[in-house]
Amino acid sequence: MPSAGQVELPAFVRLAAHPLRWRLMTELSVSDQRVRELVARVGEPQNLVSYHLRQLRDGGLVTSSRSSLDGRDSYYHLDLDRCANGLDDAGVALHPALRRPHDSGSPAPSRRIEVLFVCTGNSARSPIAEALLDRHAVAGVSATSAGTRPKDQLHPDAVRALQRGFGIDLSGRRPRGLDTLTDRRFDVVVTLCDKAREVCPEFPGQQRTIHWSVRDPAADPGRQAFEHATADIDTRVRYLLPVLTATARSEGPP
Structure with a gap:
């Protein structure tokens, strides 16, 4: 619990603010990946990457599933709905006017x-x-x-x-x-x-x-x-x- 005068950070901010965790979230934001692929992309030791993936998974932002090709391997997936809700909650915690507006949809691409x-x-x-x-x-x-x-x-x-x-x-x-x-x-x-x-x-x-x-x-x-x-x-x-x-x-x- 925070002491008197301190403000507790929203859960999403506590998780996402760490530079390596943010990098891992960025890498997982479009494509599911295995630990060894994330290690190669972020250039950090596997034990450190695994530790921060576990933090993200415990916080509900990342899930993992066994590979159907090799059951000894796992793919990690970023839950973007939870991220969107976390960002919304963090904005509201700072000021009620910062509630995320409803998405009006994606614009048409500039080419096919x-x-x-x-x-x-x-x-x-x-x-x-x-x-x-x-x-x-x-x-x-x-x-x-x-x-x-x-x-x-x-x-x-x-x-x-x-x-x-x-x-x-x-x-x-x-x-x-x-x-x-x-x-x-x-x-x-x-x-x-x-x-x-x-x-x-x-x-x-x-x-x-x-x-x-x-x-x-x-x-x-x-x-x-x-x-x-x-x-x-x-x-x-x-x-x-x-x-x-x-x-x-x-x-x-x-």
Whole structure:
């Protein structure tokens, strides 16, 4: 407890104000990463990076999940909704007038942005992401999805989750393979599967690669896993859109 005359810092400020923790949050703000990748990016020892990741995880700003490729490894993910709420609370703690205004949406990009979502079977995670980006996207942002080893059909629970949660009908869609897109140009490639990340090729004109370590909902029994995965992907897609438009503005015409 703070002594008399002292003011207790908001929880988000206490966590985010440390320079290394802020750097780690910045690195995780778009793409999920493993500890060794974060170590290479921030140039600090692994034990120090792991310590601060644990602080962020204990504070609820970062989550971790086991890799579906190598169960001994983990991916770390920044919870941007919690960060947004933490920033809002910190502003209000300083002055009530600093409450964050509601976002009015992302402006249209200065040029067309092509986004490719990739998972293994293209039967659940990547078509869900494609459909949700199409739903949220402003003019000038286009989504496609494909699989490294496409299945014969979309998973029926993925179709149902999108229909129930968002009114999106994918019943007529079929999975496609990456090999059908070799001549396409994509600005951003997003992998949603740890296995697909390791084998996804580079595409002509590709500006950025992003990884979302989303557990395959088909690996869990019941439909709740698909609803959880759909909600997770929807949150990630909403936070991706401002990144796409900002990137287009900074890069200018291709």
